Amino acid sequence: MKLIESVNENSGPMSENAESMNENSEPVSENAEQTKEIAFEAVNLSFQYPDGTVILKNIDLKIYKGEFTIIAGPNGSGKSTFALHLNGLLKPTSGKLLVFGKDTKKHKNVSAIHKEVGIVFQNPYTQFVGNTVSEDVAFGPENLGFSRGEIKTRVDAALSAVRMTDLSAKDPSSLSGGEAQAAAIAGILAMGTECIVFDEITSMLDHNATGRVLNLIQELRERKKTVIYISHEPKDILSADRIIVLDKGSVTFDGKTECYLKSGIYPLPDLVQLMKLLQETGADVSEAVASPQEAADEIRKWMDKNSQK
Numbered sequence: 622m623k624l625i626e627s628v629n630e631n632s633g634p635m636s637e638n639a640e641s642m643n644e645n646s647e648p649v650s651e652n653a654e655q656t657k658e659i660a661f662e663a664v665n666l667s668f669q670y671p672d673g674t675v676i677l678k679n680i681d682l683k684i685y686k687g688e689f690t691i692i693a694g695p696n697g698s699g700k701s702t703f704a705l706h707l708n709g710l711l712k713p714t715s716g717k718l719l720v721f722g723k724d725t726k727k728h729k730n731v732s733a734i735h736k737e738v739g740i741v742f743q744n745p746y747t748q749f750v751g752n753t754v755s756e757d758v759a760f761g762p763e764n765l766g767f768s769r770g771e772i773k774t775r776v777d778a779a780l781s782a783v784r785m786t787d788l789s790a791k792d793p794s795s796l797s798g799g800e801a802q803a804a805a806i807a808g809i810l811a812m813g814t815e816c817i818v819f820d821e822i823t824s825m826l827d828h829n830a831t832g833r834v835l836n837l838i839q840e841l842r843e844r845k846k847t848v849i850y851i852s853h854e855p856k857d858i859l860s861a862d863r864i865i866v867l868d869k870g871s872v873t874f875d876g877k878t879e880c881y882l883k884s885g886i887y888p889l890p891d892l893v894q895l896m897k898l899l900q901e902t903g904a905d906v907s908e909a910v911a912s913p914q915e916a917a918d919e920i921r922k923w924m925d926k927n928s929q930k
């Protein structure tokens with residue numbers, strides 16, 4: 622699968638041209654380009670916790686409907702704090718955040734925002750409220766006031782989408798990590814939100830469970846949902862249309878994935894580093910590889926080309 626489609630020449634490290642990039646903030650994915658509807662617009666957004674520490678500083682950005690965006694950055698850079706703004710759980714202390722046009726500060730009751738944006742947290746077990754998986758998945762649509770029939774239809778569809786139908790009667794606290802994340806995702810799917818924010822959801826999962834959850838996210842992307850994925854894992858960035866890097870509460874990079882890979886100033890996935898090292902030794906290979914298989918294919922192509930010379 623080709624994950625990186627094209628290069629936006631205007632995108633690059635924010636430090637080089639921060640102001641013009643904000644002004645030119647354009648959708649970077651094909652899905653987003655088709656709709657061009659703004660999902661989130663942060664305007665000079667700053668936030669400080671009651672203890673006075675300023676965590677987010679003057680953030681200006683737009684995220685478009687249908688985009689798959691990764692928010693990356695070191696520990697403590699403000700990623701989770703920003704995520705909590707996206708569905709109105711936190712509100713800017715100055716500036717504003719519009720969620721599908723709604724100013725979160727003006728909405729005292731955040732349920733209007735929750736209809737649009739769901740969050741899946743790192744530890745799904747703390748999110749469970751039902752005695753069974755299906756009860757838990759029903760909780761969101763119940764709160765949104767759907768009829769019993771509609772709730773059942775939504776729960777069945779959501780559990781089927783995450784392949785959890787067989788586990789619907791289980792106690793959520795007895796699920797494995799990957800199953801628990803899938804159940805949490807089903808809960809958000811059943812609400813039918815346009816946007817889903819994932820906050821470091823794979824950090825507690827093993828390789829197989831991570832693969833399962835990432836496949837689910839890929840399916841959401843194919844359904845043209847707006848996906849925001851918070852991670853500090855360099856390897857995760859390859860799947861996104863766009864990368865926003867936060868550092869000490871400020872945006873230090875905002876652009877297409879390919880520009881990020883070319884920038885070379887941030888941590889890169891191991892495979893990308895390997896391809897870059899090969900390039901330095903004269904190998905004609907692309908650094909934009911998203912899996913060992915893609916890396917092997919690139920190297921084989923280059924070797925075949927060489928052997929024909």
Ligand SMILES: Nc1ncnc2c1ncn2[C@@H]1O[C@H](COP(=O)(O)OP(=O)(O)OP(=O)(O)O)[C@@H](O)[C@H]1O
Binds near residue numbers: 703821
């Ligand atoms: N409730 C709170 N009160 C005061 N400070 C807080 C609170 N929650 C978080 N912080 C501080 O805000 C800063 C940013 O935290 P945040 O969790 O948003 O960062 P992060 O980039 O998601 O980090 P990580 O990758 O480690 O999860 C940290 O220094 C943290 O200690």
